[in-house]
Amino acid sequence: MSIPDRNLECGHSLEELSTYLDTGDIPDPHHLAECPDCQAALASLRNLKVLGTEFLGEEIAAAGKGTDDWMQAILDNLRLEVRPGRTIPLRPEHPGDTLSETEGAITALVRAVGDSIPGIAVGKCRLRGDVTVPGAPVTVEVQLAVLYGHPMLGRADELREHLAAALARHTELNVAAIDLAVSDVLQPRPATPPTPEEPQP
Amino acid sequence: MPHGLELVPDAILAGRASDGDTAAFEALARRYGPQMRACARRITGSYADADDVVQESLMQAWKQLDTLRDNGAVKGWLLRITGSRSIDHLRRRKVHPELDAEHEAAADGARNHNNPESAAVNGSRVAALKAALARLPEEQRRCWVLKEFGDQSYEEIASALNISSDSVRGRLARARVTLAREMEEWR
Amino acid sequence: MNQPLPAADELYEVIRSVDGVTAVYPARPAWQNIAGAALSAVTGVQLPPVLVLPGAEAPGTTAEVRTRIGVSSAHRAPDVCRDVAAAVRRHLDPLTVTVNVQVAAISGPLPLPR
Known part of the structure; x- marks a missing residue:
């Protein structure tokens, strides 16, 4: 057995070795280099560290991916609670009722539409104008990160068309303009195959 | 998507x-x-x-x-x-x-070691480590998890657990010694 | 004359069964600025998904109903919102109600234009 309970026969404590493993500091480095007891105990602790890393890897894999439903549910709750944004009125059928949408729901919609187009990821998204006043002109500003090698020409028009349709369907905003700006060009990772092209409508 | x-x-x-x-x-x-x-x-x-x-x-x-x-x-x-x-x-x-x-x-x-998840990997070294971890005293286990899973410094663990850095150092060492011994016995 | 206030969990079912409603979230009373999840995290108390308040001017015969909903993108969000208000009013008839509905999320597959 290379690991005793507390202190090694050479008189050094296992606590010192455990700390050395984390910080690289030990009161007597020369002793450590030459003491077989210390070296054996250290090797045992290092094996444990490696096994712990393997354990963590399995646990992360078991916890799932960032694209799984549990993560989506958490992000949905965050959107709901942390950043509802302004209140965008909807026309009530019955006088006295107050119907509305949150700005956060609309920016999330914009993001979902953008993300559905291959090679594009939506970054910042802003609704400019007084969205709280029915009929006030609103400009939708969207920043895009574009995957390198994906032609943007055509994509921008496609996205603008999709966004206009989604906003007309799900809001009563008076959308005066949709401004798209490319803020980043992303280099694909070698390991990640490029997103396949989808047939144009 | x-x-x-x-x-x-x-x-x-x-x-x-x-x-x-x-x-x-x-x-x-x-x-x-x-x-x-x-x-x-x-x-x-x-x-x-x-x-x-x-x-x-x-x-x-x-x-x-x-x-x-x-x-x-x-x-x-x-x-x-x-x-x-x-x-x-x-x-x-x-x-x-x-x-x-x-x-x-x-x-x-x-x-518990008899849940289906660990039964699936039973016999592996990781499963043995998991079981040994479960047998550790609560405070030692927390120190170990915050260190090895959370990659925290002694000071950070101390502030999360509301104990001193020295206590963290001691508990972590005891946790590791126990785990290392059990893993050697397992082998 | 004075009716008891309608049960919130019954209204929850009414709202949940409106076409296009995917979720009913805790209503946020006007006086409450702390985020719902943060509050329940601290207190362990879940906010009710539908808030029913006695009407300000005639508490026995009027009520105010507040809720927040998630809508499937397969439906038009403003229409679903109005449908919810109508369903609540229909359910509470003959009580005089004002309804406050907020769309807090639009989810699901996005329809292609045209």
Whole structure:
């Protein structure tokens, strides 16, 4: 057995070795280099560290991916609670009722539409104008990160068309303009195959 | 659905998130969410509790992004928040004893060696480590998980557990010695 | 004359069964600024998904109903919102109600234009 309970026969404590493993500091480095007891105990602790890393890897894999439903549910709750944004009125059928949408729901919609187009990821998204006043002109500003090698020409028009349709369907905003700006060009990772092209409508 | 922001490095995402870019923040959440969840689950004992912890942690992170000084260190920062939130979660449970009994039972079930998940990998060294970890005293186990899963410094663990750095050093060493011995016996 | 206030969990079912409603989230009373999840995290108390308040001017015969919903993108969000208000009013008839409905999320597969 290379690991005793507390202190090694050479008189050094296992606590010192455990700390050395984390910080690289030990009161007597020369002793450590030459003491077989210390070296054996250290090797045992290092094996444990490696096994712990393997354990963590399995646990992360078991916890799932960032694209799984549990993560989506958490992000949905965050959107709901942390950043509802302004209140965008909807026309009530019955006088006295107050119907509305949150700005956060609309920016999330914009993001979902953008993300559905291959090679594009939506970054910042802003609704400019007084969205709280029915009929006030609103400009939708969207920043895009574009995957390198994906032609943007055509994509921008496609996205603008999709966004206009989604906003007309799900809001009563008076959308005066949709401004798209490319803020980043992303280099694909070698390991990640490029997103396949989808047939144009 | 493609998530193109996957390719953007941590520091850029963190910088943009602190400018109010929610998409950048969500990309970070997706990137480190699984490790946050794994860490919280090992401390709280169940995925249900872990998901609460991850959500609270992300909420706190979003509000405190401006306190993050080194944008490149966002991973450690998120795990630190997750660690201390996990411990808070356990403390809150103590305030509601009727919930506590229920949760402890569930947590024990999750830690127990006879659950189906560990049965599947039974016989492996990792399974043996998992079982040995479950037998550790609570405080030692927390120190070990915060260190090895959460990659926290002694000072950070001390502040999460509300004990001294020296106590962390001692408990962590005792945890490691016990685990290392058990693993040697297993071999 | 004075009716008891309608049960919130019954209204929850009514709202949940409206076409296009995917979720009913805790209503946020006007006086409450703290985020719902943060509050329940601290207190362990879940906010009710539908809030029913006595009407300000005639508490016995009027009521105010507040809720927040998630909508499937297969439906037009403004229409679903109005459908919810109508369903609540129909359910509470003859009580005089004002309804406050907020769309907090639009989810699901996105329809292609045209």
